[in-house]
Amino acid sequence: MISVIVPTYNEEENIASCLESLCNQTLPRTAYEIIVVDGNSKDGSREIAAKYADQVFVQTSKKVGGARNDGAMAAKGEIIATTDADCYLPPDWLERIERDFADHPDAVQIYGLVFPKEKGIKNMLSLWAANLFSRLGYWTHSVYYTLGCNTAFRREAFMEIGMYHTIDAGDDLEIARRARRVGRVVLDTRLKVGFSMRRYEQFGTLKSLWEWIYIVVKGGESDKYSYSKREYK
Template sequence: MVSAVVVTYNSARTVAETLSSLTGQTYPDDRYEVIVVDGGSTDGTEKVAAEYGVRFRVAEGATIGACRNRGVEAASGEYVAFTDSDCAVPATWLESHVERIEGYADREDVVGVGGPNRPFPDDPPFAKLVGSLQGTVFGSGGSPQSHAIDGERLVRSVAACNVCYDADVFSEFRYDDGINVGEDAEFHFRLSEAGYRFVFDPTIAVSHHLSADFGSFCRKSRSYGYAMARVQRRHGKVIRWYSALPSLGLGTGVLAALSDWRARKIRYLPLLLSAFLLASGYATAQVYRDRRTPLALLIPVMLAAQYAYYGVGFLEGTLAPDPVPQELP
């Protein structure tokens, strides 16, 4: 038995394609259930969900982490799968997840299976550009949920929009109710610290509506930076050391430019600029090879914006006065 949980908030425009994909699975109908946990939508999300005969739970004002926990509490399956209300899963999604996780039944350290998320075929060109950028090491920081890994492997974390857990893990661990963005990174960090791992299978991909324009892309990068800083404050240690490196590099470049300007001579800036052009050029070539579009020339600007906004968010999250949440298992 599998419980498929969808966390949503004001997703009336997209939740229908999510639920349509979930209710059309090749997995036996009597062996899975679909549970929608709503954070208090006001746009008719519940009315849309009612058309699909799914179980609907309202968690008014709850964070994403809290909504995921409410889904776990309502689940009756031996496995609990999560996707988001701006995603669509393939018809074989549950079947593939169960087959893969049961293939590791002899590994007590494997608690789940995850895969990548890709833009929808009919998404705007910019969203597809974002998807291709995330498929580069400089666009994703090497994280498996977006970076193009070619083969199945064990990883420390996967994206919560495409994951299936062994339900037994929730008897000891839960998401943090206080986290609204980055809740999966924080939860999986605690699991990895306890020695658990996920199977990442690049063939189990979901379609995901990514940022459709430059403004939303920047805002999302800022929110990720803020979330990661808060998570690291929460644990008092660096969780993803590589995630802040590009932002630090950009900051170093700005400081180098100021230093050169004050000294009235060019010393450090050319070296740092060359490093950025080399990295962004490599990412541009990868994106062009993937998309075959001249829009790939936007990649250097997108990379600079992504890590500038990530850095701003990270700084804000580091300096925010909110108290650190209480310890969780």
């Protein structure tokens, strides 16, 4: 079984479409479970999620990484897949993850690329650059840019390496470094998810990237910028 972990926070406008895409996978619905871990939303996120998910509960650990860890602790699957509440998951997403682990018995983590949910050349170019960074990092064995919206782990390895560190940004880069100590981290360029560009459209691409880089350089924590639990218009 595959356990899909979806962190949420005030996502009533997005969570239904995300979970609908997860419920319409090419794998049988009995082959996977959906676990929504909510950051104590003030809107109807949990009530909406309960219509689709197998489990919905409020997180007890800190930050997005902590929400993913809480979900993994409650999971039944041998594979832990993670995505975000504002993403779109193509119908073959879980089937491809299952196949990737079967094709790579030594892999402990599989990750993929992203495409913009919102239209526009600027969004396309932004994610083209992000995907290029992912490819170059993988090909050069330098930076494994394993976005939390499109990654999966063997549960045993995920627990062995200590799960996600609960930091503000860069946790998806950091966990790959630890995963590589116990097995292969594999990029599947055909494993793609629809990624929301709302952060970049509302706060600006350069500003958002600068804040992310600043926090990562500071070791994942910063009093100057807050990268998680943003309020969107």
